[in-house]
Every structure is written in structure tokens, then in C-alpha cells.
Amino acid sequence: MTTMTDQPGTAEAAPPLKLPRPYNLTTTTVLAVGSLVILVPLYFILAMSLKTGANSGAGAGFAFPFDAAWGNFSKAWEVVNAPKAFTWSVVISAIAVAGNILIPAMFAWAVVRNWEHKFFRFSFMGLLAGMFIPFVVLVLPQIKLMAKLGLDNPFGVAILHIMFGLAFNSLMFSAYIRNLPVELEESAALDGATQFQIFRKVVFPLLMPMAATVGIFAFLGSWNDYMMPSLIIADVTQQTLPVVQASYRDALQTDLNVAFASYALAMIPAIIGYLIGQRWIIAGVMRGAIK
Amino acid sequence: MSEITRAVEATEALAAGAVDTGVVDTGLPRKKPSLTHYLMVVPALLGFFVFIIVPTIQGMFYSFTDYAGYGDWHFIGWANFAAMFQDPNVGQAYKFTILYAAVTTVLLNVAALYLAVLLNGKARWPNLWKGIYFIPMVLSGLVVAYCFQTLLNISLPKIISWGIIGDGILTNPGWAWLGVVFVTIWATFPGTVIIYLAGLSSIGSDVYEAGELDGAKPFAQFRHLTLPLLAPFVVINTVLGLKGLLNAYDIIVGLTGGGPGNATTSIAMSITGTVTNSDVAYGTAQAMVFFVVTVVLSLLQLGVVKLMGRKS
Numbered sequence: 001m002t003t004m005t006d007q008p009g010t011a012e013a014a015p016p017l018k019l020p021r022p023y024n025l026t027t028t029t030v031l032a033v034g035s036l037v038i039l040v041p042l043y044f045i046l047a048m049s050l051k052t053g054a055n056s057g058a059g060a061g062f063a064f065p066f067d068a069a070w071g072n073f074s075k076a077w078e079v080v081n082a083p084k085a086f087t088w089s090v091v092i093s094a095i096a097v098a099g100n101i102l103i104p105a106m107f108a109w110a111v112v113r114n115w116e117h118k119f120f121r122f123s124f125m126g127l128l129a130g131m132f133i134p135f136v137v138l139v140l141p142q143i144k145l146m147a148k149l150g151l152d153n154p155f156g157v158a159i160l161h162i163m164f165g166l167a168f169n170s171l172m173f174s175a176y177i178r179n180l181p182v183e184l185e186e187s188a189a190l191d192g193a194t195q196f197q198i199f200r201k202v203v204f205p206l207l208m209p210m211a212a213t214v215g216i217f218a219f220l221g222s223w224n225d226y227m228m229p230s231l232i233i234a235d236v237t238q239q240t241l242p243v244v245q246a247s248y249r250d251a252l253q254t255d256l257n258v259a260f261a262s263y264a265l266a267m268i269p270a271i272i273g274y275l276i277g278q279r280w281i282i283a284g285v286m287r288g289a290i291k
Numbered sequence: 292m293s294e295i296t297r298a299v300e301a302t303e304a305l306a307a308g309a310v311d312t313g314v315v316d317t318g319l320p321r322k323k324p325s326l327t328h329y330l331m332v333v334p335a336l337l338g339f340f341v342f343i344i345v346p347t348i349q350g351m352f353y354s355f356t357d358y359a360g361y362g363d364w365h366f367i368g369w370a371n372f373a374a375m376f377q378d379p380n381v382g383q384a385y386k387f388t389i390l391y392a393a394v395t396t397v398l399l400n401v402a403a404l405y406l407a408v409l410l411n412g413k414a415r416w417p418n419l420w421k422g423i424y425f426i427p428m429v430l431s432g433l434v435v436a437y438c439f440q441t442l443l444n445i446s447l448p449k450i451i452s453w454g455i456i457g458d459g460i461l462t463n464p465g466w467a468w469l470g471v472v473f474v475t476i477w478a479t480f481p482g483t484v485i486i487y488l489a490g491l492s493s494i495g496s497d498v499y500e501a502g503e504l505d506g507a508k509p510f511a512q513f514r515h516l517t518l519p520l521l522a523p524f525v526v527i528n529t530v531l532g533l534k535g536l537l538n539a540y541d542i543i544v545g546l547t548g549g550g551p552g553n554a555t556t557s558i559a560m561s562i563t564g565t566v567t568n569s570d571v572a573y574g575t576a577q578a579m580v581f582f583v584v585t586v587v588l589s590l591l592q593l594g595v596v597k598l599m600g601r602k603s
Contacts, residue, residue, distance in 0.1 A: 022413060023413055023414065023415045024412055024413040024414060027409050027412045027413060027414040028414045028415045028416075030409060031409055031410070031414050031420045032420075034406070034409075034424075035420060035423045035424065037477070038423055038424060038426060038427065038477075039423065041438060041439065041442060041477070042426070044438070044442055044446070045438050048441070062446070062450075103334050103335050103338070104335065106331040106332075106334070106335075107331060107332050107334075107335035107336075109331065110324075110327075110328040110329075110331040110332050111332065113324075113328065114324040114328055117324055119324075120324065120328070120332065123332055123335075123336055126339075127335065127336075127339055130339060130343055130344075132582075132585060132586050132589055133343060133347060133582065134534075134537075134538045134559075134581075134582070134585060135538070136538055136540075136558070136559040136562050136563065136578060136581065137347065137350065137578045137579070137581060137582040137585075138343065138346035138347045138349075138350050138578070139562065139563060139578070140350060140353070140360075140562070140563075140565070140566065140571050140574050140575050140578065141345075141346035141347075141349035141350045141353065141575065142342070142346045143566065144349075144360075145342075145345065145346050145349070159338070159342065160342060162338070163338050163339065163342045163343055164343075166335055166338065166339060170335065194327065195325045195327035195328060196327045199327075199331070220428065220429060223431070224429075224430070224431035224432060224433075224541075225541075226431065226432070226433040226540075226541045226544070226545075227540045227541060227559075227563075231563065231566075241431075242431045242433045242434065242541075245433070245434060245437070246433060246544075246545070249437060256441065259437070260438070260441075263434045263437060263438055266431060266434050267430055267431075267434065270429040270430060270431075271426060271429065271430075273429070274425075274426065274428075274429045275422065278418075278421075278422050278425075279418070282421065282425060282485065286485060286488065286489045286492075
């Protein structure tokens with residue numbers, strides 16, 4: 001590693017010399033070659049989704065799809081009933097994101113500001129202890145319970161997505177709130193603001209960076225989840241994209257290319273959204289790991 | 292200091308009984324909490340009680356019955372638990388899940404750490420590479436698994452005809468688990484890399500300058516500077532990673548469906564599978580044992596975290 005530091009370590013050194021950033025060829029090459037591990041499967045999906053059945057049967061599926069069969073996509077769109085599944089996925093994710101931010105934020109603020117009271121302290125710890133309980137441990141009674149409550153539908157799944165993020169998100173928010181200056185809230189209180197107004201107008205806006213991080217994780221987890229919707233939602237016409245794709249796969253094992261078109265349909269919006277918001281998403285996720 | 296380190300520490304403090312670790316001194320006299328504060332904890336506590344505590348207790352109850360998921364039930368004592376220890380399917384699920392979780396954790400962290408160091412290095416177009424490598428983060432595990440199933444079972448054997456790959460690795464009872472490990476790493480490594488990148492960015496360049504003055508070669512720098520400074524992040528990744536992997540479901544369902552036979556059936560699949568077999572009580576008994584195993588493993592890991600904390 002040939003490092004060129006533009007900040008000399010000693011005081012008597014010459015003023016910092018701005019050198020062009022030296023690129024390391026080996027690192028670049030290894031990264032480029034390694035990226036094939038990601039890109040080749042993605043290319044494979046695209047190539048498969050654009051082939052006719054005869055075409056993909058002949059080769060390994062990597063050949064360039066010159067005779068692009070765009071019909072695969074419209075067929076997949078119809079069979080999967082994409083608009084409906086898409087709508088339910090959006091509804092669940094939207095509720096899950098809002099709930100994953102609001103409920104833990106309120107909870108964490110109330111707890112941190114009243115830490116000296118046993119009730120709040122023990123509530124927080126009880127919730128944290130709940131972090132140890134995985135979904136599979138309580139899934140079987142849960143299925144019954146949700147049906148009994150009339151929540152064996154997308155709204156029930158959204159509630160569960162919120163509940164299983166509760167402990168971790170409360171922890172993230174409480175760590176963040178501990179670093180907020182309490183003086184702002186005190187002066188708002190002196191000005192006659194109620195506690196709820198303080199939370200809404202003073203505290204919550206300050207929580208936005210952490211809310212973005214929590215929101216991104218909540219969205220990805222909720223949008224891509226298969227286990228909970230498949231087990232909880234009773235009515236198949238209300239199922240989410242991943243579950244609909246699973247049932248479609250079983251129904252049409254033979255029509256591989258249409259199946260791949262449906263996978264591409266599910267992936268493309270996510271990838272495009274990611275490419276547009278990439279910098280922002282990575283920054284948000286990084287913030288979760290370091291402050 | 293990272294949020295997640297703090298999370299690990301808070302849990303550790305909890306486990307150690309150090310109740311007052313997080314106390315914030317607001318500098319104010321002890322005041323009565325306002326009604327608003329009580330109202331703000333209600334949704335979280337109520338939801339937690341109804342949707343997590345109640346079904347957990349119900350599950351404990353059912354595990355001592357012969358409840359099929361519907362109709363009548365009777366207490367049968369410890370029979371479900373006794374049957375479990377005789378059940379080769381349950382034993383296989385534990386064998387597979389633990390092997391899978393352990394191997395994946397090790398390989399995933401080695402690969403992710405290497406990639407994070409490369410991405411943090413002086414590559415040309417750093418944002419392009421980050422952009423490409425992090426794509427799997429936004430994809431559904433199930434759909435990724437479906438694509439890889441075709442890729443590994445149908446396409447790859449047409450290109451490479453020898454050995455276990457030629458026969459389709461996922462159809463080989465002895466080696467299918469390795470295919471599952473590979474796809475899991477493919478689908479989950481971005482999160483691990485990002486946590487390592489965050490860790491690397493927290494190490495100042497002055498550390499390396501000092502190392503260079505002392506004549507440390509790149510590998511020695513990695514071994515004696517980067518790795519010790521990243522230790523908390525290794526802990527985060529293994530703690531978070533192992534817990535997720537023990538609960539593996541989506542990717543395996545899509546990739547092998549638990550097969551061939553039951554070679555790659557995870558504990559989570561074994562438990563949820565009892566719904567369709569009308570054997571819910573037996574499933575809840577498995578879930579309780581799995582719960583205890585999870586807690587014990589978590590406490591063990593926290594013990595390791597504590598030991599490492601004392602060393603540094």
C-alpha cells in the first residue's frame with residue numbers, strides 16, 4: 001500500500017501538499033472482478049425473463065436474448081395479478097414504516113425523560129428483554145390470535161412488523177434522544193408548550209436523521225418479508241408480492257421464463273429506487289451503525 | 292461509539308443486572324411525569340403485551356397439551372418434549388441450522404471484512420462499486436432464492452459438468468447446505484459490509500501514519516491496527532448475524548424447500564411445518580426449546596462481549 005498523506009503528522013512539516021488521489025490498480029481490479037458475483041446473477045435473471053421457452057431450454061440461459069420476448073412480462077403481470085399484490089405490499093410497508101418510527105420515538109422520549117421513575121425504566125427493560133423472543137417462537141399461537149382479533153389480513157401483518165421492530169427501534173431512538181439537549185424542551189415548556197406540543201414541534205424534528213435510518217430498515221424488512229404475510233394473511237387475494245410470487249411459482253413450474261419475468265418485475269422497482277436514492281440510503285444505513 | 296454497540300452494551304448491562312447504567316441526569320429535581328408521557332408509552336406497551344407476551348404464554352401452555360390447532364385438547368405433560376428428543380427430524384433441523392449458521396457467520400464476516408477494506412481503500416470509482424455491491428440489500432430473499440435455484444440446479448450443470456456442481460448442488464443431500472450458505476451470503480452481505488465500513492471510517496488516518504513510521508507492512512497494519520480497532524464491529528456483526536441465521540426461513544424455503552429430503556430444513560421451518568400437519572402443540576414445544584436455546588446462545592455471546600471489553 002503506497003499511502004500519500006496530504007496531512008503531515010508533525011508540526012514543522014511543510015504546508016499540506018494537495019496531491020491527486022492515487023488510485024490503487026490492484027484494489028480496483030479485485031473490486032471489478034468481484035462485482036461479477038453480483039452482476040452475473042442479475043444479468044441471468046434479465047436474460048431468462050426475455051427468452052422464449054425453447055431458447056432457454058437449449059442453453060444454460062446466459063446467451064444474450066436477441067429475440068426479446070417482451071410478452072413474458074405482460075403475461076407475468078397478469079398471472080401474478082401484480083397491481084393488486086403491489087397495492088397490498090405498499091399499504092403494509094407504509095403503515096409499518098410510519099408505526100416503526102412513531103411508536104418507538106414516543107416511547108423512547110417518554111422513557112428517557114422519566115428515567116428516574118421505576119415505571120418507565122422497567123417498561124423499557126421489559127421491552128428490551130422481548131427482543132430475545134424470535135417470531136418463530138410465538139408464531140403458532142399468533143396465527144390463532146390474529147384470526148380471533150379479525151387481524152388475519154394485511155393490517156395485522158403491518159401491526160406485527162411494527163411490534164417486532166419495537167424493541168430495537170426504541171433502543172436506537174433512546175440512544176439518540178439521550179444526546180439531545182434537554183434545554184430546548186425546557187425553554188419550550190417555559191413558553192407554555194404542552195408536553196405533546198414539545199414532542200411534536202421540538203423533539204420529533206430533531207429525530208429526523210434517526211427516523212430516516214429506522215424507516216429505511218423498516219421499509220426493506222416489510223417490503224421483502226415472506227414469512228409473516230404467508231402465515232398470517234388468510235385471504236389469498238390480499239397477499240403481498242413475495243407471497244403471490246411463491247404461489248405462482250408452484251402453479252407454473254414449467255413456464256420458467258414467465259416466472260423469471262415476474263421476479264424481474266419485483267426486482268426492477270427496488271433496484272431503480274435504490275440507484276436513485278443510493279447515496280441517501282447508504283448514508284442512512286451507515287448512521288444506524290455509527291453516529 | 293455506534294448505536295448498535297450501545298445496544299449491545301445496554302443489553303449486556305441488563306443481563307448483568309446493572310440497572311442504572313443508562314440513567315440520564317437531567318439536572319432537574321425529580322418531577323412527576325406528565326400524563327402525556329404515560330399516554331406515549333401506552334401504544335408500545337399494549338402492543339407488546341397483546342402481540343408478543345400473550346402468544347408466548349399461550350405457546351408455553353399449548354406445549355404441554357395435544358392441541359392440533361383446532362378442536363379439543365388435553366394436558367399430556369412433558370410428552371411433546373420427550374417425543375422431540377426422539378424425533379430424528381428435529382435433530383436434523385438443529386444439526387443443519389447450527390452448522391449453517393456457524394459456517395455462514397464465519398464466511399460472511401471474512402468476506403465482508405475483506406470487501407469493506409477494499410471499498411475503504413483507494414479504488415477508482417468507489418461509489419460505483421458500493422452501488423453494485425449493495426444491490427442485494429434491497430431484494431427479497433425469497434425471489435433471490437428462486438433465481439438461484441434455477442441458476443444452480445439447471446444452468447450451472449450445463450456449463451460445469453463435473454462433481455457436485457454438475458449434478459446440481461441443491462439436489463445433493465450431502466452438499467445442498469453449502470449452496471444455501473452461498474446464496475445466504477450473496478443476499479445478506481451488504482448489511483455486514485456497511486457496518487464494517489462504518490467501523491473503518493471511525494478509525495483515523497493518524498493511526499496508520501504512526502504504524503507506517505514504525506515500518507508496519509500493509510498486512511501487519513491490518514492485523515495489528517485495523518482488526519483490533521474493528522473488534523466491536525465484529526461483535527455486532529456476529530451477534531446480529533447469528534440471531535438472524537438461526538431464524539433462517541425465506542431463503543431456504545425458496546431455494547430448497549428444506550430438501551432434498553429434510554437435509555436443509557431449518558428449525559423455523561420445522562416449527563411452522565407443524566401447522567399443516569395439525570400438530571400445533573408439538574410445534575409450540577419445539578418453539579419453547581428453541582427459545583431457550585436462543586436465550587442461552589445470546590447470553591453466551593454477551594459473555595464473550597464482556598470478556599473482550601475487559602481485554603481492551
